[in-house]
Amino acid sequence: EAQVTQNPRYLITVTGKKLTVTCSQNMNHEYMSWYRQDPGLGLRQIYYSMNVEVTDKGDVPEGYKVSRKEKRNFPLILESPSPNQTSLYFCASSWGRMGYNEQFFGPGTRLTVL
């Protein structure tokens, strides 16, 4: 089954404790992206990747890191999480440019930073 998977689905952590949210897709998509969803703000892009080893900032990259060492994986790293990073996070992938083609979203990761 074609899908985007994320882990964990739920995470409660404390300020400053490094964490990684994994994302994997099995559709051989070149393009991947991370979003955060907050009430009243819709979905905002954090980082995106156009291929292995090619990443760039989205609208809200501060406090986040990403890496793309393999085509299928695109982990999101919070090296020192803060309470304002409490949010619902989505990974997405696309066969073509993210702004012009259907994006396939993962199920989401709900993160709470205390």
Add this chain to the structure above:
Amino acid sequence: GENVEQHPSTLSVQEGDSAVIKCTYSDSASNYFPWYKQELGKGPQLIIDIRSNVGEKKDQRIAVTLNKTAKHFSLHITETQPEDSAVYFCAASSPGFQGAQKLVFGQGTRLTINP
């Protein structure tokens, strides 16, 4: 940069009635306008999209209209059913946005279908 405004934030309709969600965008260069549906506990899923060379597109009970002059586009759902209850997001994209690598999303509309 691009700004997308979506209204209303919540919408409640009787089963069988029609629902309309409206979005406006600011960048006249925007040329791709998708709509995503997010069911409870799931990620958004594309339901329909329209490109700027088309004024209207229909897929069964769902239709999208685009008015480039006024810079707004709308989602129309006819004969609504309980499974249409979800959060809907509009979005816009322009070639100028990081080489078309970015969608700008609206704030979302929570649609509730009452039986």
